[in-house]
Structure formats: C-alpha cells, structure tokens
Amino acid sequence: MRPLAILAAPVAALALTAAPAVAQEVSGSTLAGRIDSQCGRIEYEADCFSALRRALAEAEGMSDEELEPIRETLAGVMEDNPNQAEDIREIVTESGVALGEI
DSSP states (O other), rough: OOOOHHHHHHHHHHHHHHHOOOOOOOHHHHHHHHHHHHHOOSSSSHHHHHHHHHHHHHHTTTHHHHHHHOOOOOOHHHHHOOOOOOOOOHHHHHHTOOOOOO
C-alpha cells in the first residue's frame, strides 16, 4: 500500500476543479473611495497609510484621467489632516504613481 498515492488523487482532483483567479480592473473613483474611507478622518495612521499604499499599487499604469479622483481625494485628505500631509506625499512619491503636485 502506498499512502501518498491515496492522498494524491483527491489533491489532483481539487487542482482540476479550482477556478482560475481573474484580476478585476478597478477604477480611480473606486480607489479614491477606499482612500477616503480610511483616510478621510484619520484615526489610525497605520490603517490610512496601508490603504493608501494598496490603492496606489492598484493605480499603477492608470491614465491621468483615471488618476484624477485619487488626486482630488488626496488633496482633501491632506487639507483635512495637515499633520499627516508630508507622510502622504512621501508615500505617493515612493509609489511611483504620477499624481503630480498635490
């Protein structure tokens, strides 16, 4: 008796039935909403900065038009949270996403 062969068949069956992951495109407006929900009123800097990094990673490669809602949201967040504005600018710069002057 070969114990590994018994386990291999069910695992192989699972591999055949698993649906492939499908990447969904996300809009700049959706990402701006995510940023606003975590950073609009910053309670926990770490949560805001983490959400911002995730959103900017997803925004990579977006056109200027698609980035506009993100740019507008960030300008508002920085205006409402001046103590975190410099950190937010730094995160944007590190991301490489071309948001221009905020």
